[in-house]
Amino acid sequence: MKRYTDLSDTAESFSKRKDRRKPKGRRSVNQLQTKDGFDDAGLQGLFEQGLVTELLGELKSGKEATVYLARGPRGLVAAKLYRDAAVRSFKNDHLYRDGRFIGDARVKKAIDQRSKTGVSAQQALWIMHEYGQLWALYNAGVPVPKPLVGPGADDCAKAGRVVLMDFIGDDEGAAPRLADVRLSPAEAEDAFNQSVALLTQLLKLGKVHGDFSAYNLLWWHGEVIIIDVPQMVEVEENRSAGELLERDVVSLCRSVKGIRADPREVLERVLRDARRSL
Ligand SMILES: Nc1ncnc2c1ncn2[C@@H]1O[C@H](COP(=O)(O)OP(=O)(O)O)[C@@H](O)[C@H]1O
Ligand SMILES: [Mg+2]
Missing domain, CATH: 1.10.510.10 (Transferase(Phosphotransferase) domain 1)
Structure with a gap:
């Protein structure tokens, strides 16, 4: 099975590696982890709450988020860290947003106009929605990674740009995507x-x-x-x-x-x- 990208790498060799295709906004593990915690408000909050103690490697970096393998108090966890709102695309977002309740007309207007405030509000809602859906599915017995923050909205909001959940995999590697695995x-x-x-x-x-x-x-x-x-x-x-x-x-x-x-x-x-x- 494929091993994690950089579990076997030292932090130093990881930082020296120059990846020209590196998407904007992505930071390597050792840029994010500092002596006292994390150089990211969301990760730092989770660190202070004792939910994440160490970032171990990067599982996957996509257009909108990078998923990190991290250590939590009870074992391995996955931390999906969304990029700054400014570099997010929110592809076809209106299609999914239709019907979602946004209580305040000013927030709704900012989102519709895609102002800077609107984009960050939209991102916060998007991430809250991911937590909300993960909890709903998990509680209904649908196989999803267990969310590790919430279900209270305050806790989810405090997690900032990070969705923290059970890591699907083991010490040997992450579970492959169905698209990548060879099956009989x-x-x-x-x-x-x-x-x-x-x-x-x-x-x-x-x-x-x-x-x-x-x-x-x-x-x-x-x-x-x-x-x-x-x-x-x-x-x-x-x-x-x-x-x-x-x-x-x-x-x-x-x-x-x-x-x-x-x-x-x-x-x-x-x-x-x-x-x-x-
Ligand atoms: N809980 C998890 N356990 C193991 N691997 C995960 C987990 N969550 C995400 N991944 C890996 O990270 C990749 C990106 O996560 P995903 O939630 O699909 O974000 P994106 O928006 O970038 O597609 C997945 O394809 C999978 O390989
Ligand atoms: Mg995906």
């Missing part, structure tokens, strides 16, 4: 069927993931685990939920290797099975 035909079919069952389970809870594909599913001990939920929408609130569900089904069918499934049939199956148990 029987395993691929099992993984695909589990994924379709998860889409159904989400729909029964009135939710659509909104970015459901083998890139946001981990494969661990023969089990599919859902990650990356900030864009999840509620069917009752969001007028694009149907469209997003269709897209999720198509993305899933396209992204699981070794599977040939007709998205229309899969969608029908999901809708039928969700309805039957409603």
Whole structure:
């Protein structure tokens, strides 16, 4: 299994490495960790609360967030650190935001106008939403990494730009994404069927993931685990939920290797099975 990028690296060699493709805003572990804690308000807060004691390495860096492997009091944890609001893209954000409640008209206006304040407010809401959804799914028994902050809104707000959750993996390495793992035909079919069952389970809870594909599913001990939920929408609130569900089904069918499934049939199956148990 692939080892973490820099668990075996010394902090020094990590810092010397020049990566030209390094996305703007990404900082290496030893730039973030200082003698007294962390050079990031969110991480520092979690450190002071005793939730994170050490950053061990970087698991993955994407456009909007970098996921770090960290140590917590009870073992390994994953810390998803979002970049500064200014460098975030909020791709097609309006599609997911539709129907989400924003209490104050001034905040709503700032967000709609994408002012600087609006963008940071929007990011804070986005991250709160990720915590909220993780808790809802975890409590409903859906396989997701357990969130380690909250469920109280105050605690989640204090975590700043960091979503802290259980690390899926072990000392040897992180769980691979379904998109990256080599599966036998029987395993691929099992993984695909589990994924379709998860889409159904989400729909029964009135939710659509909104970015459901083998890139946001981990494969661990023969089990599919859902990650990356900030864009999840509620069917009752969001007028694009149907469209997003269709897209999720198509993305899933396209992204699981070794599977040939007709998205229309899969969608029908999901809708039928969700309805039957409603
Ligand atoms: N709890 C976790 N345990 C192990 N690996 C994780 C965890 N959360 C995220 N990852 C890894 O980090 C990657 C990026 O996380 P994700 O939440 O999908 O963020 P992004 O918005 O960058 O896609 C995932 O593809 C996965 O490989
Ligand atoms: Mg992702």
